[in-house]
Structures are given as C-alpha cells and as structure tokens.
Amino acid sequence: MVSQFAIEVRNLTYKFKESSDPSVVDINLQIPWNTRSLVVGANGAGKSTLLKLLSGKHLCLDGKILVNGLDPFSPLSMNQVDDDESVEDSTNYQTTTYLGTEWCHMSIINRDIGVLELLKSIGFDHFRERGERLVRILDIDVRWRMHRLSDGQKRRVQLAMGLLKPWRVLLLDEVTVDLDVIARARLLEFLKWETETRRCSVVYATHIFDGLAKWPNQVYHMKSGKIVDNLDYQKDVEFSEVVNAKVNGQVAFENDNNKVVISKVNSLHPLALEWLKRDNQIPDKEIGI
C-alpha cells in the first residue's frame, strides 16, 4: 500500500551518547507527499540531527519514525515495492536520500578520480537520462578530476551523485551553501518539478533564504530540539506591500491565528542572479528545467 504521508514522526527524542541533553525532543510530524518543507533554526537547534534520523543514519530507540510508511533505519525499507510501482520500478527508487555538508569535507574525495567514473560507480549508465539532466542543470563537466575542484564544484558533484537515483524523500542539510546563485536556482527549480511530477517530498534545512519566497509548502521552526512553529505556507504566510514599513522585511505575527505577514525585503539576490546570467550567457528560460 502507499503510505498516506511521506514522513510521519511520533514522540521522537534522540540523544547522542556523549551528550547530557537530547538533540531532538518530542518531535511529532506529518509531512504529506509532493511537498517541499523548509526547516529553520539556529545553529545547534537540532535540524541536522532530525534530518539524519529521518534518513535512517542513526538508530533511534525513543519514538517512531516512518518514511514512506517504513522504518528508515532498516535497509529493507530503502527498496520497498509500493502499490503504485512495479517490482522493476521499485529497484529504481530509494526511499530516502540524505545530502549533507560533510561529504565535501572528507579527505577521501580529494583523490585523483574522474567525475564520470564516480557517477558510473553509482549507476549513471542505468539512469542515463536523469544523470545527463542533472549534469546539465548543475553545469558539471564529467571530465573534471576530483582533486582539482573548487568547493562549489565538489558540491555539484555530490548533488549529482546523490540525486541520481530517484528518491521518495530527499533530506537536504545545508547542502547548497557552496553553490552559486544560478546553480542553486536551477537545483531548487528541479526539485520543485520533481515534487510536482512524481510521488516524492523534499525537506530542506538551510540558513540561506534568498530565492525561496515561492518555493516551500511548509516551514518548520526548530529551537532546542523542538519544533516550535509550523507554518502552512499558502495559508499562513503572506507577502505584503507594506508601504510604511519601518525596517527592511518587517514581520507581523497575527496572534489570533498562525498567520505571518512579511513586508518586502531588499536583497542583492536579483542582481547576483542577473550578473551570472549575463556572465554565462544564460537565457532567462534556462533557469527552469
């Protein structure tokens, strides 16, 4: 059967062995299919821990996590056959994909190995069409050698590798920070398209909010391991032309409901985007798929 929610969490608490306090406390969550969720919070609020638990990187003993209706820690859940796909199709999906900052910091990836070789090692030939789309979107030259890449180029390689095999739930943990504005815009547009065209969802934790005004369906605010705010984007968030705004990006909370009104924000993002479009002679329509 197809699960009702992409992610369902009940009473989740997780403490690292060396810590005195839990990193994540009493989380309850239901994330629908075909959605893009944003996770916001201070450094140390528990965003990364939550995403890693949802991806099955840690064995959680306290609380329940279901992703695609299954325990994400179990390897068997990674290739479950769902009712809406054939057995053959099921080998072409994995339940969760987690992409975090740590991949680019591992010394092993600075060895002399070709990007094409890396992509082939995880199924580039099998997912050829999808792989080529990712290479194009992320502007990767498959002849690149890993030991000669900039941080941003390594990040593109990581994303192409990580996204190559189709996923049901994608967990992005501040993984776009090294990308230029063009690459980031293209990636976000691709992910939006994915969630609109097939059964999947994205959860994205970040500190960089430029270019995200139209992107999420849901915003979760974490503090001290807890989810303290939960906004339904369409219902609760309004962008308004507040003529008399006293500050750049004034925020008004309406106390009688969950609504948030945000005034116009000055940002250099459009300028950076326009410069890079011109620098690389990229037509406007090319930002999209």
Next chain:
Amino acid sequence: MSAPAQNYKIADISLAAFGRKEIELAEHEMPGLMAIRKAYGDVQPLKGARIAGCLHMTIQTAVLIETLVALGAEVTWSSCNIYSTQDHAAAAIAASGVPVFAWKGETEEEYLWCIEQQLFAFKDNKKLNLILDDGGDLTTLVHEKHPEMLEDCFGLSEETTTGVHHLYRMVKEGKLKVPAINVNDSVTKSKFDNLYGCRESLVDGIKRATDVMLAGKVAVVAGYGDVGKGCAAALRGMGARVLVTEIDPINALQAAMEGYQVVTMEDASHIGQVFVTTTGCRDIINGEHFINMPEDAIVCNIGHFDIEIDVAWLKANAKECINIKPQVDRYLLSSGRHVILLANGRLVNLGCATGHSSFVMSCSFSNQVLAQIALFKSNDKSFREKHIEFQKTGPFEVGVHVLPKILDEAVAKFHLGNLGVRLTKLSKVQSEYLGIPEEGPFKADHYRY
C-alpha cells in the same frame, strides 16, 4: 561485478569508487588470497556456502570477502568493532553485491543491530550455513538468540585469541553447538598476524596518533604472547627501552632471554612513557597504575577487548578529558599529571591506523578461506582425496579444531612467490630418510615455530 546489493547499510555508497581503487592495490599485496582464487576458482569449493562474516570491514577484508565470493560463496558481513570500519571499503563491497552492515562510529545498539541484520540478509531468506568470526560476538549472538540457525550449519572459523578463548569456554560449558576451527592457532595466522602484523601496525598507530619519537623512551608491553612479542620487537626496533609484564613463567623467561626486563605493572607504571596492553585479559592497566604514570604517558591496547585498560575508571575519576583529535584523548588525573589514551582503549592499530599491512592479513585470511572450505567440504570425501591438503580435514566433531599443519604450510606456499622465495625440495632419498612426505607436512603438529 554482480548487481548492486539492495540490502546493506553503510555510511555512504558514493565512496565505492574510492574503495575499489584501494582494493586493487591491496590485491597485489595479498598474494595468498589471489593464489587461492587461482588454485580453487575452477572447483568452486564454496558453491552453496552461505557465510556470515563478522570481522573488521577494511580494504583487506574486502579482498577476503571477494575471494570467498570468487570461490562460489554467498556472503553477508558486519564489523566486529565499532570504530574499525573503513567506510570506502564497506561501500565498495556493498556496490559489488554483498550485503554489508557496517560503518565507522556505530553505537553499541547499532553494532548489535548490524550483526542481527546480516543473519537475515541471505538470498531467498535462507539461513547461514557457515560463520566467519573475529572475537566471538557473532558466534555468541547466534548461539544465544538464534540457535535454530545452527541446525544446518557446517561450523565456524574464529580469527583471534580472545574469540578462541570464548570458544574453549563454550566447549567447557557444553554450549558450543557446531564444529569450530581455531584459525588463530595456525602458525601463518597467530605468529604472522601477531608477530609481524603488530610489529608494524602498533608503531604505525602510535605515530599517526601522537607523532611521538619512541627512541630512548621507556615502553611497557603487557603480555609476551605472540602479540606482545611483535610489539616489544617493534618498540625496541624504534629504540625504545622495553619493559615486559607477564603472568606465564615460560613467556616471562622468553622475554628475559630476549633481553627485556620483566617487571610488574605496579613497577612499570611509575616509569613507563608508552604502555601497550596485548593480553586479551581485563584490567591490565587500572586506576592504581594511572595515578602513578609520568606526565603524558601514552596508553593503548592492541588486544581484542576494550577492557584491558580500565577506561571506565579513567572516565569516572579524571578531573578533565580533552579530545586532542579523533581517537586521541588526554585525561587530567588527580595526580596533576596527564595520560594520553589512544582509540578509547580499543584496538589502537585499527582506531589510529589502518590495521595490519595487507601482506600479513593475506596470511591470516588465507587461513580463514581454507578453514571455510575445510568445514564446508568436511563430508565431501572425493574433494578431500583430490586435494591432498584437505585430506585430514573432517569430518569434524563439535568442538574446537586447528587446521592441519599441511594447510598451514599451504598458506605459506601461496605467499612465497611474492617474496621471491625459491623453495628447496626434498629428494626422494631425503624424504625416506626423514619419514616426511615430499609434499609435506614437514613438521609434527606439536612443533612450535
């Protein structure tokens, strides 16, 4: 290469290509395993074998796993230590189609979860019929929690001293349910692994962790078994002044006759600057000793279990603990002095370095492969007659067995070519004179090298 495994849990599959490159290098340094593939590949002696392996998931182990697969076996794997997994090795093995459940930095709960998973990861939900163990955790778990899996099991092979001790204890308590081959006591395993392996990997671990110069320092080696002999030789070779502690009078006398001073840990703890435990026992270094140690004494273990050094005491009683870098912790004691603990009291050569060199592991793992073949083919009379080195192997009773001398010698033979050795052959006349077959074995079982 077969289809990618669908059932595995590792840190990061994207590291597979990096692991594959190192495996290719390791193959050249593991001539025994490569020679075994060549010698038995056509025969496929492990076809139908379903081997559950619990052994450090490293690049060298990847070559072992692929050798078992090349001989026809279906294999599942977990690590026998929560820190020893090389994540790129695990990735390469998972990518090659073997269910592997291991990643560096497992929690204790995850460690046991991994062993459980591998038991249920064989094709068509079949049960294991062979166990390849290191330290006994897999053997213990199967005996205690899943004894039904032992009904059609041909047996197990055990890699290390502490695991073998556990096996003998199980025999004594009447708990062992299948034949076990004590691979550890093969000469080409214990002597080579412990002596030559530790001789190189101990200093490798200490130096990567601390960059310390060993020349002139007082180094204390607890235990003078094979591991201790290797460690003492390495430290002395680096110019350290080596003290040995030992309970066994024969080993103690051996140490003295090698020129080491044999003392108690109570004596040594005052003056030792580097401490290495090798005994496979517990509480070799405890609070009483820590308090005595000079400033920044380095303490590490190269025996299998992490209770050789009383780390719990250290954590409970230290005034402060600073993690200098991964696997290097500096504790401030009530004495006002510091102690540097490597790999949290676990295997220093795996936690702080990459374990034994590939060649030494090739000797060790070749024994494992031959042991698995011996167990699996123990009732196959025609196989044993055709391959003379397996003539005396099996049928095995429930109990702990050692590989016959001729197989031990076979392991050595598989390695000679790589070192340019040209072996002298017994002539017919010499063979008759000595009463030794031309093909071996050349020594009696009780001979100690």
